[in-house]
Structure formats: structure tokens, C-alpha cells
Amino acid sequence: MLDQETARERALEAAEELFYSRGIQAVGMDAVRNASGISLKRLYRLFPSKEELVLEFLRQRDSRWQRALASYVDAQSRTEERIAAVFDWLYKWFSEPDYRGCAFINSFGELGAVSPEVAEQARHHKKAFHDYLAGLVRASGRPAELADQLALLAEGAITTAAIFGTPEPAHQAREAARFLMHTHPGPDLPELRR
Amino acid sequence: MLDQETARERALEAAEELFYSRGIQAVGMDAVRNASGISLKRLYRLFPSKEELVLEFLRQRDSRWQRALASYVDAQSRTEERIAAVFDWLYKWFSEPDYRGCAFINSFGELGAVSPEVAEQARHHKKAFHDYLAGLVRASGRPAELADQLALLAEGAITTAAIFGTPEPAHQAREAARFLMHTHPGPDLPELRR
DNA sequence: ATGTCGCGAGAACGATCGTTCTCCGATGGT
DNA sequence: ACCATCGGAGAACGATCGTTCTCGCGACAT
Missing domain, CATH: 1.10.357.10 (Tetracycline Repressor, domain 2)
Incomplete structure (x- = not known):
């Protein structure tokens, strides 16, 4: 199991890669989930909304x-x-x-x-x-x-x-x-x- | 009734104003319809898709x-x-x-x-x-x-x-x-x- | 071993969007 | 006057998105 800090790092890593390369609105939270391996539930516990992740x-x-x-x-x-x-x-x-x-x-x-x-x-x-x-x-x-x-x-x-x-x-x-x-x-x- | 040419002009006028001020993905075709007064049906006859309008x-x-x-x-x-x-x-x-x-x-x-x-x-x-x-x-x-x-x-x-x-x-x-x-x-x- | 808690997988929900369809009134030709 | 056609208003449809919920499994304390 990933501790909270590394989960956050992986989520942000995936988000940076996706948002930068494709644009923000073109990337859904599902894509962040798939790219990071962090479940939606955890993503939303780490970042209360997509806007916060952005x-x-x-x-x-x-x-x-x-x-x-x-x-x-x-x-x-x-x-x-x-x-x-x-x-x-x-x-x-x-x-x-x-x-x-x-x-x-x-x-x-x-x-x-x-x-x-x-x-x-x-x-x-x-x-x-x-x-x-x-x-x-x-x-x-x-x-x-x-x-x-x-x-x-x-x-x-x-x-x-x-x-x-x-x-x-x-x-x-x-x-x-x-x-x-x-x-x-x-x-x-x-x-x-x- | 508007002839085709002026309908096209009004649609593009509204699209320019909306797309430029708010961004493209933030503007739906309904917003273009409301701002231009051109019905959706006519919009889609003038421009086969939103991408073409853009x-x-x-x-x-x-x-x-x-x-x-x-x-x-x-x-x-x-x-x-x-x-x-x-x-x-x-x-x-x-x-x-x-x-x-x-x-x-x-x-x-x-x-x-x-x-x-x-x-x-x-x-x-x-x-x-x-x-x-x-x-x-x-x-x-x-x-x-x-x-x-x-x-x-x-x-x-x-x-x-x-x-x-x-x-x-x-x-x-x-x-x-x-x-x-x-x-x-x-x-x-x-x-x-x- | 059993009960409990936390987590991931993914279904579900409500909203929104692009696009199409239905209904109906207006218009114009004969 | 009648019929055919066109166009507008807006409902409808299917997809997608952000967000939440359900379910079931595994870890850990006792």
C-alpha cells in the first residue's frame, strides 16, 4: 500500500504529464486515475476537486x-x-x-x-x-x-x-x-x- | 427571416465574441444560439460541427x-x-x-x-x-x-x-x-x- | 478466528455538451 | 383557400465528465 505522500506525488506526476501534454479540459479524472494508479476515491481525498488538483x-x-x-x-x-x-x-x-x-x-x-x-x-x-x-x-x-x-x-x-x-x-x-x-x-x- | 449570409455573419459574430472572451471549450453551442439568435438547426446547417464553427x-x-x-x-x-x-x-x-x-x-x-x-x-x-x-x-x-x-x-x-x-x-x-x-x-x- | 476498518475497483448519478429530432406555425405558389 | 415546404423552439439522445457510492477484499487488533 502507498503511503499518503507518495500517492500524492504519483497523482501530481501523472497530472502534470497529462495536463501539460493534452490541456486541462481534455483530461478527465479517469485519465489521471489510469495514469497514476491512484484510485478515484483516494484522488478525491488528496485533492477535494479537479480544480484543486489543477x-x-x-x-x-x-x-x-x-x-x-x-x-x-x-x-x-x-x-x-x-x-x-x-x-x-x-x-x-x-x-x-x-x-x-x-x-x-x-x-x-x-x-x-x-x-x-x-x-x-x-x-x-x-x-x-x-x-x-x-x-x-x-x-x-x-x-x-x-x-x-x-x-x-x-x-x-x-x-x-x-x-x-x-x-x-x-x-x-x-x-x-x-x-x-x-x-x-x-x-x-x-x-x-x- | 434572415437570409443565409446574414445568419452566417451573426453566428460568426456571436462565436467570435464568446470563444474569444471565455475560451472555446467553455462555450457550448447553446450559448452561441442564445447570443446569435440563430437556431441550432440552422447553426448546424451553416457549420457541420462545432469544430468547423471554431x-x-x-x-x-x-x-x-x-x-x-x-x-x-x-x-x-x-x-x-x-x-x-x-x-x-x-x-x-x-x-x-x-x-x-x-x-x-x-x-x-x-x-x-x-x-x-x-x-x-x-x-x-x-x-x-x-x-x-x-x-x-x-x-x-x-x-x-x-x-x-x-x-x-x-x-x-x-x-x-x-x-x-x-x-x-x-x-x-x-x-x-x-x-x-x-x-x-x-x-x-x-x-x-x- | 472473528470482527472491524480502510482501501481499490468500478458502478452509479447528475450535469453538461454536441448533435439530432419532433412538433408546429408561418410563408409562398397555384 | 389549400398544400407543401421551411424554419424556429426546444425536447431528446447518447456520450462524457466530475463526483460519490457500493461492494468486497485484505490487514490488523483482540
Whole structure:
């Protein structure tokens, strides 16, 4: 018999895989049951409703995503390379065979108008990403507007890569980011300082 | 009695309003019937299935969107101003009270994994936008990669404005676009040519 | 061994959805 | 005036979904 914690983990694992790959409304609780091996009764004891399961899926995805990005970026020490690493990580992400865009953008488009909690999760996730970028930009001594612009490039790359099924937008965004960083030179680009 | 053509128009009008504002799966055919005043029987004679109605909604939205953008941009004659006008038009669009992002990104996230035709419509729409930008960039004598980058900025602004509910991303994207245009100077920016 | 409790398997239930059908009134041609 | 045809309103149907309930088995305490 599975203890409560691992049952919860397996349920969320299956939910993440299914919701992300097929969309939320296209996946019934029966599909989560079949994929996870957790009975409906137990699913409903762990999560009082499908909406709660969806929200937990989004919360888990948010923290995993942030952790994966940060641990990749942290391998770089110079701040420009850390910023560039964000786009390299995006390239890696886009190259995964079952990449299907940003789960939060997708959920927002599907349920944002009908579920305020889903909309709030999307805002939270995007704000966290923006704040993370803002921290990197700030550490490089550049103005805050650069973080806004880099965030737009990243978001655009995420949806363009999803719709066209190619990771190339990550490279295009990285190039654009490089140019924008040069127009906002920071103290660690001495060759561009005047 | 409504002739077939105006019945079709009213049905599509109601479908566009409902699908865009609430999402596709959240809108039943009964809601389209109530909003349009077109009976179910007639709806199903005009569109053999909900999927066909959805696809027609997307096709109509695509051509309207392209027309609205182009007619706004065409008010400018200098090519830099035409490119900047793209982002000004986005600002206007984002400021509409019922703005809820790009119908194609939303539909792709909701149904792209389950309906190849919907995914194809999204690709078609995004490719048309990219091609349009590429034409503007080309006319300004700048390299094609700039069009890729501007497209990413625009896409990022579209989703960011939707999720945060503010039109500001259009201005941020416009600023970034200005910088990128300066790093790719064209023949109509003589003061920057060397 | 017996009784009890918790659990999984899956049936069941009520709601909703896409789609079709029935009924009936209106319309137009002769 | 009469008949045939069309269309609207909405009931009906079958499928699916979220959620709950029933049943029966196995574990564990005494």
C-alpha cells in the first residue's frame, strides 16, 4: 500500500504529464486515475476537486521550473553569461520532444477567463520569472527596463517555439538580448563604457 | 427571416465574441444560439460541427486582425514609423477593455494538442504576422533577423499584456524594437550610417 | 478466528455538451 | 383557400465528465 505522500506525488506526476501534454479540459479524472494508479476515491481525498488538483499541478510546475532555470543559470558566474544562460536554458527546454509551450500561458488561455485562481497562478509565475530576470539585470548594473525587454523576448520565444515546433526562437531571442545588453552597457562590459 | 449570409455573419459574430472572451471549450453551442439568435438547426446547417464553427471563427479573426493592423500601419509612410506603428497598434489593441490575449495562442494552448486543424490555424496566423513584419523590415533595408526579433517582442508583449491586464508591454516592446533597429541601421537612417 | 476498518475497483448519478429530432406555425405558389 | 415546404423552439439522445457510492477484499487488533 502507498503511503499518503507518495500517492500524492504519483497523482501530481501523472497530472502534470497529462495536463501539460493534452490541456486541462481534455483530461478527465479517469485519465489521471489510469495514469497514476491512484484510485478515484483516494484522488478525491488528496485533492477535494479537479480544480484543486489543477492548482497544485500549477504550483508544482512553477517551483520545478524556477528551480531548473536557476540551477542552470547558477553554473555561470559572470552576470552577462548568466543572462545569456537564461536563453540557452530556454533552447534546451524547447528542444524537449514533448515541449508544448508554457503551461501557465496555456492554462491562462484555456481557463483564465473562467477561473480566477488559474489566472492568479499565471500572474504569479510570470511575475516570478520577471523578478528573477530583474535580479540578474540589476546585478549586471543595467537599468530595470532591460529586464522588461528581456522578459518580452523570452515570452515571445516560448510561444513561438511552441507553435512552430522549433527551438530556434531561443537563439533569436538570445541574439536580440545580446544587442539590447550592448545598448544598455553595464559596469562589467568595460570595453563598451565611455 | 434572415437570409443565409446574414445568419452566417451573426453566428460568426456571436462565436467570435464568446470563444474569444471565455475560451472555446467553455462555450457550448447553446450559448452561441442564445447570443446569435440563430437556431441550432440552422447553426448546424451553416457549420457541420462545432469544430468547423471554431475553424471559421479563427479564419475570420485572422483576416480581420491582419486587416486592422495593416490599415493602421499604412497611415505611416516612412518605414521606421511603420514598424513603430505595429507596436502602437498593439498598445491600442491591449487597451481594449475585453482584451484577452491572442485568440490563436489561446486556442493553440487549449486545443492544439488535440486538433491538428486548430494548431495549423495558429501556425498560419503567426506565420502571416511574421511575414508581414519581414516585409516592413525588408522595406527598411534591414536584415531579416531583425524581423524575427521584432516578432518575438510582439508575441511576448501580447501574452504579457493579457496575463497582467495592462497595455504597458506594448511600450516596452516598442522601446526594445527601437534599440534593435538602431543596432541594425538601414539606408533610411542616414545619420547612423557609416 | 472473528470482527472491524480502510482501501481499490468500478458502478452509479447528475450535469453538461454536441448533435439530432419532433412538433408546429408561418410563408409562398397555384 | 389549400398544400407543401421551411424554419424556429426546444425536447431528446447518447456520450462524457466530475463526483460519490457500493461492494468486497485484505490487514490488523483482540
